[in-house]
Amino acid sequence: MADERPFVMITGASSGLGLELAKLFAQDGYDIAISGSSERIFEAETTIKSYGVQAYPLQADASTYEGVEAFWQFVKNKNKKLDAAVLNVGVSKGGSFLENDLEKELKLIDINIRGTVHMAKRVVQDMVPNKEGNILLVSSVSATLPTPYETVYGPSKAFGFMFAEALREELKETGVNVTAMLPGATNTDFHHNAGMDSTYFGDERNKNDKELVARQGYEAFKNKVDHVVCGDEATKKEAEDNRTTPEEVKAAAHAKKAKPQ
Numbered sequence: 418m419a420d421e422r423p424f425v426m427i428t429g430a431s432s433g434l435g436l437e438l439a440k441l442f443a444q445d446g447y448d449i450a451i452s453g454s455s456e457r458i459f460e461a462e463t464t465i466k467s468y469g470v471q472a473y474p475l476q477a478d479a480s481t482y483e484g485v486e487a488f489w490q491f492v493k494n495k496n497k498k499l500d501a502a503v504l505n506v507g508v509s510k511g512g513s514f515l516e517n518d519l520e521k522e523l524k525l526i527d528i529n530i531r532g533t534v535h536m537a538k539r540v541v542q543d544m545v546p547n548k549e550g551n552i553l554l555v556s557s558v559s560a561t562l563p564t565p566y567e568t569v570y571g572p573s574k575a576f577g578f579m580f581a582e583a584l585r586e587e588l589k590e591t592g593v594n595v596t597a598m599l600p601g602a603t604n605t606d607f608h609h610n611a612g613m614d615s616t617y618f619g620d621e622r623n624k625n626d627k628e629l630v631a632r633q634g635y636e637a638f639k640n641k642v643d644h645v646v647c648g649d650e651a652t653k654k655e656a657e658d659n660r661t662t663p664e665e666v667k668a669a670a671h672a673k674k675a676k677p678q
């Protein structure tokens with residue numbers, strides 16, 4: 418019976434980590450509501466349905482209040498108990514802060530911060546009365562360092578990381594879990610979409626495998642740990658070293674990798 422399957426919503430699941438996570442939920446028998454801004458969300462629907470579960474796609478813009486609210490109402494209209502939520506949608510913008518278009522940077526903040534808070538509010542207020550629920554918030558290793566030439570992105574992910582940890586603590590007696598996922602650089606469309614093809618991050622060889630990253634995030638979500646760094650051993654070591662490396666040193670290292678050539 419379809420109604421007996423657990424139900425998860427995933428923002429930004431047309432492609433990349435959102436879609437990889439959706440496949441893992443599908444393998445575990447979840448029905449899945451997914452959002453994206455493009456028509457690719459309907460290709461993701463087909464992919465997810467091939468696992469024998471239901472997929473509910475909505476094309477909605479996560480950078481607007483209306484778009485976030487539309488996806489939430491779409492989820493609620495399924496009349497299913499929401500067991501899990503993945504707050505995944507996020508974008509970066511490469512290039513120098515001096516020259517970048519302000520509108521693009523404000524849109525990044527709208528998606529990565531404003532939209533995340535908006536959706537988290539709806540999800541938390543829905544789950545807590547049920548006394549159960551599991552939330553995975555996709556942050557980044559970029560939360561642990563200054564990110565010159567993605568100047569606004571790293572701070573937006575630092576917001577997500579600390580927001581998730583704070584929410585986890587507030588909700589710990591409610592039955593609702595929050596886990597933060599911190600991927601290192603990963604081979605999705607992400608850096609291309611951020612206009613970073615000419616940088617170190619434009620080279621696929623310098624990035625983690627998206628299936629590995631999604632699997633590590635999904636395991637951490639299932640084990641309800643507070644946060645997980647996702648990627649290979651070098652990624653995990655970098656994140657560990659970032660705890661003690663001076664900010665100026667980390668900034669200089671990231672600038673070398675992210676500066677357009």
Ligand SMILES: NC(=O)c1ccc[n+]([C@@H]2O[C@H](COP(=O)([O-])OP(=O)(O)OC[C@H]3O[C@@H](n4cnc5c(N)ncnc54)[C@H](OP(=O)(O)O)[C@@H]3O)[C@@H](O)[C@H]2O)c1
Nearest residue numbers: 429431432433434453454455479507557602603605606607
């Ligand atoms: N890839 C990395 O190196 C990396 C590293 C650390 C953390 N992360 C984080 O992982 C998350 C997923 O990134 P990804 O690597 O999977 O990137 P991606 O391949 O670019 O995927 C982004 C997803 O978000 C959707 N999206 C983008 N703008 C949207 C909007 N305005 N409204 C609704 N949906 C929108 C896209 O769908 P449409 O195309 O249909 O809009 C797509 O499904 C992000 O939060 C990112 O910060 C990524």
